Amino acid sequence: MAGAGALELTGVTKRFGPFTAVDALDLVVPSGSFFALLGPSGCGKTTTLRMVAGLEHPTAGTIAIGGSDVTGTRPHRRPVNTVFQSYALFPHLSVAENVGFGLRRTRTPEVERRVREALELVELGHAGDQRPAQLSGGQQQRVALARAVVNRPAVLLLDEPLGALDLKLRRQMQIELRHIQTEVGLTFVHVTHDQEEAMTMADTVAVMNRGRIEQMGPPAELYEHPRTVFVANFLGQSNLAPGVVVEEGGGTLGVDVAGHRVLVPAARAVAARGTVLVGVRPEKVRILVAGQEPGPGENVLGPGRVTDVSFAGVSTQYQVELPGIGTFGVFAQNLLGGATVPLGAPVRLAWAAAHTFALDGRDAAEGTTDLDEAS
Amino acid sequence: MSLLAGLGAGPAGAAGGAAVVPAPRRPTSRAWLWLLLPGLVYLLLLFVVPVVALLATSLYAPVPGGELGQYAPALRVANYADALAAFWPQLTRSFGFALLATLAALLIGYPMAYVIAVRARGRPLLQGLLLVLVVAPFFTSFILRTIAWRQILADDAFVVQALQLLHLLPEGGRLTATPVAVVSGLTYNFLPFMVLPIYASLERLDPRLVEAGADLYASPATTFRTVTLPLSLPGVVAGTLLVFIPASGDYVNSSLLGNSTNTSMVGQVIDARFFRVLDYPTAASLSVVLMLVILVLVGAYVRRAGTEDLL
Numbered sequence: 001m002a003g004a005g006a007l008e009l010t011g012v013t014k015r016f017g018p019f020t021a022v023d024a025l026d027l028v029v030p031s032g033s034f035f036a037l038l039g040p041s042g043c044g045k046t047t048t049l050r051m052v053a054g055l056e057h058p059t060a061g062t063i064a065i066g067g068s069d070v071t072g073t074r075p076h077r078r079p080v081n082t083v084f085q086s087y088a089l090f091p092h093l094s095v096a097e098n099v100g101f102g103l104r105r106t107r108t109p110e111v112e113r114r115v116r117e118a119l120e121l122v123e124l125g126h127a128g129d130q131r132p133a134q135l136s137g138g139q140q141q142r143v144a145l146a147r148a149v150v151n152r153p154a155v156l157l158l159d160e161p162l163g164a165l166d167l168k169l170r171r172q173m174q175i176e177l178r179h180i181q182t183e184v185g186l187t188f189v190h191v192t193h194d195q196e197e198a199m200t201m202a203d204t205v206a207v208m209n210r211g212r213i214e215q216m217g218p219p220a221e222l223y224e225h226p227r228t229v230f231v232a233n234f235l236g237q238s239n240l241a242p243g244v245v246v247e248e249g250g251g252t253l254g255v256d257v258a259g260h261r262v263l264v265p266a267a268r269a270v271a272a273r274g275t276v277l278v279g280v281r282p283e284k285v286r287i288l289v290a291g292q293e294p295g296p297g298e299n300v301l302g303p304g305r306v307t308d309v310s311f312a313g314v315s316t317q318y319q320v321e322l323p324g325i326g327t328f329g330v331f332a333q334n335l336l337g338g339a340t341v342p343l344g345a346p347v348r349l350a351w352a353a354a355h356t357f358a359l360d361g362r363d364a365a366e367g368t369t370d371l372d373e374a375s
Numbered sequence: 376m377s378l379l380a381g382l383g384a385g386p387a388g389a390a391g392g393a394a395v396v397p398a399p400r401r402p403t404s405r406a407w408l409w410l411l412l413p414g415l416v417y418l419l420l421l422f423v424v425p426v427v428a429l430l431a432t433s434l435y436a437p438v439p440g441g442e443l444g445q446y447a448p449a450l451r452v453a454n455y456a457d458a459l460a461a462f463w464p465q466l467t468r469s470f471g472f473a474l475l476a477t478l479a480a481l482l483i484g485y486p487m488a489y490v491i492a493v494r495a496r497g498r499p500l501l502q503g504l505l506l507v508l509v510v511a512p513f514f515t516s517f518i519l520r521t522i523a524w525r526q527i528l529a530d531d532a533f534v535v536q537a538l539q540l541l542h543l544l545p546e547g548g549r550l551t552a553t554p555v556a557v558v559s560g561l562t563y564n565f566l567p568f569m570v571l572p573i574y575a576s577l578e579r580l581d582p583r584l585v586e587a588g589a590d591l592y593a594s595p596a597t598t599f600r601t602v603t604l605p606l607s608l609p610g611v612v613a614g615t616l617l618v619f620i621p622a623s624g625d626y627v628n629s630s631l632l633g634n635s636t637n638t639s640m641v642g643q644v645i646d647a648r649f650f651r652v653l654d655y656p657t658a659a660s661l662s663v664v665l666m667l668v669i670l671v672l673v674g675a676y677v678r679r680a681g682t683e684d685l686l
Contacts (some may be wrong), residue, residue, distance in 0.1 A: 055586050075589040076598075090588035090606045101601075102591035147591070 006031045006050060006188065007155050012061035014047050014211075021047040023211035024061070029155070029204075034181050034188045036202035038195060040234070041202045043189045044211040046085075049157050052189065054078045066154045076105070081148035082157040085164070087140045089132035093145050095119070096128035102151040118150035119143075119178060138169045145177070149184060158190040162197065174201050195235050199223065207231050223281075227270050229363045232279055239285065239328040241301070242361060248272060253358065258324040262299045263353040275361030282329040284355040287318060287347045294350040301325060302348030309339050316340075320349060406626070416671065421539065433659035445655030454656040462644050462661060469640040470668070472554065473622035476561035477569075480618045483562070484569035491570075492577035493603075505560075511572050517564060521631045524560050525551060528632065552634035559627035568617035576610030579601070612680045620669055641665055 002325050007029040022044040029035045037045040042116060050056040054075030062071045070078050072131035089098050100115045108114065108199040119125050122142035123137075132140055136183040141161055148156055158177075162170045167214065181188050192198050196207045199219040207230070215222055215231045226232035232240065243262060253264045255278050262278050269276065279297075287306075294300045301322055308319035316339045318330040328349055332340070341347060436449035459466070491505045491539050512520055527534055528550040538544035580603060588598035626642030633639060641661055648658035 053590055055589070074594075075586075076592045076594050080590075080591045082587070084583055084587060086581075086583055088581065088583040090584060090587070090602060101588075101593070105592035105597065151591070 006066070006187065008064040008067075009052075010062045010064075012048070012051060012058045012063060013057045014044070014051060014056060020211050022051070022058075025211070025213060027206065027213065027216075029187060030187060031187055032185055033191065034178065034201060034206045035276065036198035037189065037208055038198040038205050038235070039208035040193055043208045045208050046159055046192075048080070048193045048208075048287075049096045049189065051160050052155065052156055053080055053082050053306045053318065055082075079154040079159055081151050081153040081318055082159060083141075083144045083148050083161040085160045086112075087132075087144040088141055089133055089143055089147070094128065094130075095130050095132060095135070096126065098132065098143060099128075099147045099150050101147065105195070106151070109153075114150055117148040121149065121183070122146045122176075134219070138165055138173065141165060141173065142176075149186065152184070153186065155187045155189055158188060160192055162192075163193075168196070174334070199235070205235075207234060208236075215299075225268060225357065226279070227359070229277065229359055232357075232359065237282055237329060238279045239282060240279045240359070241322075241325045241328075242275060243278045244275055245271075245358075247274050255358065257301065258322075260299075260301050262301070262356060263297075264356045264358045265354060268356065269358035271358065271360040277359040277361055277363065279357045279359060280351050280355055282317070283315075283331040283333075285328065285330045285349050285351045287320070287330055287332065287341050288350050289341060289345060289347055292348075294348075297353050298350045299353050300348055300350045301328070303346050304328070305351070306341055306343055306347055308347045309341070309343050311338055320347060322349070378467060390614065400476075421460050429659050429662055432655050433663050434660075435656045437656075444655070446655055451656065456661045458657045458660045459664065461657070462641065465639055465644045466641045466661070466664065466668075468638075469623050469665070470672075472561060472640060473625075474567065475558045476622045477615050479558065479562040480566050480569040481615060484566055484614065485573055485611070486569045488573035490579055492574045493580070493582075496578075496582065509567050509574075509615050512564075512567065518631075520563065521560055521627050524556075524563065525631055528556050528559070551632060552638065554633070554638050556632040557629050557638045557640070560632045561622045561625060564628060565618040565622055568621075569614035572613035572617065572652070573607060573610035576607045576613075580606050594684045600636065608680065612677065616673060616676075623669055624665055 004090075005342065007027070008026040009025050012022055012025045012027075013020065025048060027042075027048075037048060037086065039045045043221065047056060051058050052065075054070070054073060054077075057069065062069055065079060069183075069218060090101065092361065093101070096115050096119070099118050103111045103114055115128070116125065119128055122141060122145055123288060124142055124146065127135060127143075132143060132193055135143065141164075144161065162173050162177075165173060174197055177188075177190075189200070190202060190204075202219060205219050205222055206220065207214045209230045214228045215226065218234075222231060222235055226235065226238065232238035238333045241257050243255040243257035245253050246256045246265070250274075251266045253269055253276075255262045255264055255276060257278055264276075266272060266280060288300070288302070302320075304320045304322035304325075306318055307321045307327065308317075309336075310317045313334075315331045315333050318332065318339075318341065320328050320330060322328060329351065431448065432446075433454055434448075434450050434452065435446035435454075436451040438445045438447050441447075487509065491502055491668075492511070495501045496507060526532060529535070530549050530551070534549055535544060535548075538550075539546060539548065544550075550559075551605075584602055584606070585598055588602045589595070593601060623640075624642050626640060626646050629638055629640040629643050645658045645661050648654040648661065
């Protein structure tokens with residue numbers, strides 16, 4: 001059954017009373033991929049996952065697994081397994097009995113060998129006789145993973161399984177999960193609100209907001225080409241400034257941002273006329289102190305003033321206030337040691353025009369909401 | 376528990392003994408003694424002394440040539456043999472009735488507890504209402520309720536008439552003064568003791584475990600058998616004990632709903648021996664036997680159910 005099929009959602013909607021949790025969702029997860037559903041809490045990602053597992057029923061739309069429609073199928077008849085956020089290990093069964101639970105239900109032969117192999121895969125070969133309560137959080141998490149993986153489901157669903165772990169263990173488990181996914185070759189659908197987790201682990205990330213998918217693609221593409229304000233801010237950080245498109249030609253847009261002319265590659269612009277939001281990632285921006293001049297093909301904003309300098313080990317993060325535009329963040333790598341620009345210094349900001357992107361200006365009103373909730 | 380403690384000690388030990396955690400200081404004051412004292416005095420006066428008196432009475436011998444009810448302290452172990460020889464049918468019937476009532480209460484009570492705890496989960500108002508309904512019978516007296524049952528099961532009441540109409544009961548058949556009436560009364564009177572502990576353990580059951588069962592290919596019936604039922608077993612064990620123990624010693628139901636020939640239970644016999652026949656040694660030895668048998672049965676049952684932490 002491994003890798004037999006992809007997951008396909010068509011027009012899936014879920015309403016709880018007047019609240020629409022998932023809104024006409026269309027989604028195709030390719031077979032064998034590591035797919036992440038990323039979004040803030042309440043965006044509908046867990047509801048989507050529960051509908052795939054059969055634990056919730058969609059109000060409208062169809063769900064197909066491996067090419068066959070399972071919309072009306074009871075959960076125990078679906079070829080999917082879930083790693084629950086709370087692990088949901090059976091406390092009255094041993095670790096080995098937990099892992100063998102699904103195999104026994106499907107009357108799979110050689111339960112003991114498969115259970116042993118699954119436990120060895122998650123490096124818990126020695127813990128089979130223990131009770132879940134005797135294990136640490138990270139070990140319980142791995143038992144939950146083994147309990148799901150051992151069944152070789154067509155789709156493995158992970159509902160924020162790393163949420164309860166501390167940061168270090170989480171990073172370690174991310175690498176392990178990734179490793180296990182390539183080893184067993186199953187289709188993983190991973191729900192998370194941690195953008196870093198989604199980017200480091202998944203082949204494809206779908207950013208969800210308010211029951212809809214805002215944008216979907218490989219992590220690098222989402223990061224470099226965000227198409228909405230929500231994606232630009234939820235996936236990493238973005239400096240956004242409103243402007244008006246004043247010229248167009250040669251594959252480049254000229255945008256007027258508070259009197260400065262900023263060039264945007266037309267291919268990186270969601271809207272090509274009227275009001276737009278010009279954006280650039282903080283690590284792409286460099287600070288020009290007095291006497292420094294921008295290079296060719298660079299956009300320049302300023303002068304402005306440094307309002308905050310914070311040292312973060314590998315980089316220094318500056319906040320620069322640009323009158324009439326707003327505050328821009330700048331990440332400077334600490335190649336020469338610590339901070340090189342003092343607080344209050346008058347500076348200009350420059351970045352390669354090729355790294356500029358432009359979003360639809362009408363997007364500005366919404367989009368930035370939910371961010372507090374997400375962090 | 377020792378394993379858990381061992382795991383807990385692991386990381387501290389691995390830290391190279393840098394942080395030696397001092398053992399929790401033992402309380403030096405004798406406050407615990409004073410806290411225990413009221414309970415100890417209470418138990419001594421109202422449990423230990425009566426039990427010793429009961430044991431002593433069970434070995435008394437009649438005074439030669441004495442009046443009815445006159446006994447002298449002795450070590451007449453034959454009292455037990457006499458009592459058992461005369462009243463073993465009532466004794467076994469007591470445990471039989473109690474067992475039937477426990478099974479009936481389990482069959483009726485488990486679904487009730489399941490509905491309140493699982494089906495009504497997330498609706499605290501409904502849960503509260505249903506729980507009040509379960510406990511409501513306690514608002515009136517045990518005796519009154521049993522007398523009411525006598526009315527309900529009476530020959531001219533609707534239950535008997537309906538059963539006769541349906542030919543489930545022969546013409547002229549009756550319910551009062553039958554074992555059915557006694558077992559029904561026992562079941563009814565002790566049902567809340569079955570429902571409440573099962574409710575408590577089902578209420579604690581994490582619904583995500585049931586979802587995990589469904590997710591791991593277990594049908595609802597299989598999930599119930601492999602997840603819900605085993606996890607509610609502590610409640611089942613507690614409930615069956617709370618019904619079985621008082622039901623075995625009960626005499627209210629058998630005297631009010633039964634007759635004196637084929638439904639009398641050991642409680643009734645003890646009552647009659649003590650207060651009517653004034654045969655204190657037989658009554659006392661039957662009480663001791665009742666206590667011992669319950670202790671042995673319960674001990675074996677709890678050991679079998681694997682929930683020693685209940686005791």
